[in-house]
Amino acid sequence: MTKKGFVHKIHKNLCKGCGICVHYCPKNVLEMNHDNKVVAKRPADCIGCHLCELRCPDFAIQVEACDFPDANNKKVTKKG
Amino acid sequence: MYNENIFDYMRTEKLPHIWCPGCGHGIITASIVRAISNLKLDKNNIAFVSGIGCSGRTPGYLDFNTLHTTHGRSLTFSTGIKMAKPKLKVINVLGDGDALAIGGNHFIHACRRNIDITAIIYNNSIYGMTGGQFSPTTPDGFIASTTPYGNCDPSFDVVKLASAAGASFVARGDAFHVLQLDKILQKAIDHKGFSVVDVLTTCPTQLGRRNKMKKPWENLDYIANQTVSIKKYETMSENEKQGKFPIGIFIEEKRDEYVETYTKRVINKAKGRK
Numbered sequence: 001m002t003k004k005g006f007v008h009k010i011h012k013n014l015c016k017g018c019g020i021c022v023h024y025c026p027k028n029v030l031e032m033n034h035d036n037k038v039v040a041k042r043p044a045d046c047i048g049c050h051l052c053e054l055r056c057p058d059f060a061i062q063v064e065a066c067d068f069p070d071a072n073n074k075k076v077t078k079k080g
Numbered sequence: 081m082y083n084e085n086i087f088d089y090m091r092t093e094k095l096p097h098i099w100c101p102g103c104g105h106g107i108i109t110a111s112i113v114r115a116i117s118n119l120k121l122d123k124n125n126i127a128f129v130s131g132i133g134c135s136g137r138t139p140g141y142l143d144f145n146t147l148h149t150t151h152g153r154s155l156t157f158s159t160g161i162k163m164a165k166p167k168l169k170v171i172n173v174l175g176d177g178d179a180l181a182i183g184g185n186h187f188i189h190a191c192r193r194n195i196d197i198t199a200i201i202y203n204n205s206i207y208g209m210t211g212g213q214f215s216p217t218t219p220d221g222f223i224a225s226t227t228p229y230g231n232c233d234p235s236f237d238v239v240k241l242a243s244a245a246g247a248s249f250v251a252r253g254d255a256f257h258v259l260q261l262d263k264i265l266q267k268a269i270d271h272k273g274f275s276v277v278d279v280l281t282t283c284p285t286q287l288g289r290r291n292k293m294k295k296p297w298e299n300l301d302y303i304a305n306q307t308v309s310i311k312k313y314e315t316m317s318e319n320e321k322q323g324k325f326p327i328g329i330f331i332e333e334k335r336d337e338y339v340e341t342y343t344k345r346v347i348n349k350a351k352g353r354k
Contacts, residue, residue: 014095018102018284023297054258055300057106058096059086 005068006048008040014060021052021061030061086113089123091143098137102296104255104281105202109138111258112171112200115265127168129158131183133175134209134283135202144171152183155190158197166339170196171269176203180216180236191245194274195338200265201238201276204283212286219323223290238278243331249275250331255282256304257327264329273337280307280325 008029017036030052031041038061040046046063053063090113099105116126126144130136131154139146145168149157158172179187179201190197206224207213214224214231217238221230242250249271253261261279268275282288282299293299306325308316313326 016096016101018296020102020296020300023295054110055107055256056110057099057103057296058101059090059106059110062085 003068005066006043006046007064007066008043008046008052009062009064010038010040011060011062012037014058016058016060018057020055020057024051024055026051086110086117089113089117089143090141094141097141099134100283100285102282102284102299103134103208104204104283104300105134105138107255107258108200108202108261108279108281109141111261112138112173112265113142114262115269118262118266119270121169121269125167125169127158127161127165127170129154129161129170129172131174131178132209133178133207134204135173135175135178138173138202152178152181153186154178155183155186155197155199159190159193159195162195162197162339163342166196166343169198169269171198171200173200173202175207176201176205176217176238177207177215180238180241184216188241188245191242191247191274191276193338194246194248194335196272196274198269198271198275199277200268201278202281203238203278204281204287205235206283206287208283208286212283212290218287222287224287225290238276239326239330242276242278246274247276248273248331248333248335249329251276251329252278252280252325252327254280254303254307254325254327256300257307260327267329267332271332273335280327 015037021038022030027045029042029046030038033039050063052061123144128139128142128144128146130139130148132151139148154172158170162170203217205217207215212225214227216236218231223230239250239252249268251264253264268277280303284296284299288299293302307327308324310326310328
């Protein structure tokens with residue numbers, strides 16, 4: 001069994017750390033790390049609204065739909 | 081719709097771009113690329129022209145036939161390109177100062193001719209690159225480096241200006257409502273005739289910093305609060321309309337296109353054809 005999920009492709013060299021994606025994410029998936037670059041902290045919570053991708057001024061983030069193995073997904077949701 | 085690779089249309093070796101963190105120009109550039117990609121246009125059939133200013137940097141990052149021209153005169157270069165090679169799709173990006181102040185004259189005359197060019201105005205209400213002087217679209221009461229007591233000049237309404245000057249496609253979008261902007265840009269690029277899209281965007285560095293909007297998202301939230309759809313705008317009272325910007329497509333009509341008219345009425349006659 002597989003479950004649909006989303007992968008966040010983040011181009012760290014392009015990110016300038018403005019924080020727009022973190023602010024507008026409805027599910028708090030993204031966070032800024034100590035380098036002031038965005039990281040996907042809780043990708044299992046992502047609902048695929050693409051708001052981060054659409055509003056990123058630096059083309060630094062791309063959200064892609066993909067299939068996760070179910071076992072992995074369960075682990076992540078339990079933690080959450 | 082979202083996942084087509086926008087980097088296929090970009091000169092990735094030039095990235096990251098020079099715009100400040102949180103600048104809305106990047107959002108609009110990505111939107112233009114998505115619109116072009118949705119229309120499935122060939123890269124080699126697009127001429128991308130810009131003037132001077134922050135918006136003028138755009139062609140440097142895009143992998144089309146690009147041209148970076150003089151301040152305010154980019155529409156004249158575009159007109160030349162379109163007349164010489166009518167098969168090219170000409171897209172012209174302008175800043176608000178570029179289109180309305182320095183190039184105001186060229187702008188209204190390009191509208192009048194209805195030549196097949198798409199003019200996209202990156203309207204951030206300030207001269208960002210030169211140090212935050214107020215521009216013809218700075219809202220009332222806003223502080224800029226040259227208006228320390230607040231701006232008291234009435235501002236231009238780009239939509240009204242372009243419609244009065246005779247553009248056959250006039251729309252307004254903004255950097256907050258990105259999906260709507262994608263659709264508007266797609267229609268504007270596809271339209272035959274002069275199309276003007278006024279895109280409201282942000283300048284956190286020069287405008288936001290001086291007007292209690294230090295964070296980039298506070299600037300975007302300001303735009304979100306100031307914009308309403310055309311339908312809702314029509315039902316609002318005069319008091320409520322103060323400072324609000326209707327967004328959507330205002331004019332979309334078919335009219336004689338300039339290159340065709342010119343070919344028919346001047347070039348063919350000069351060459352002795354009927």
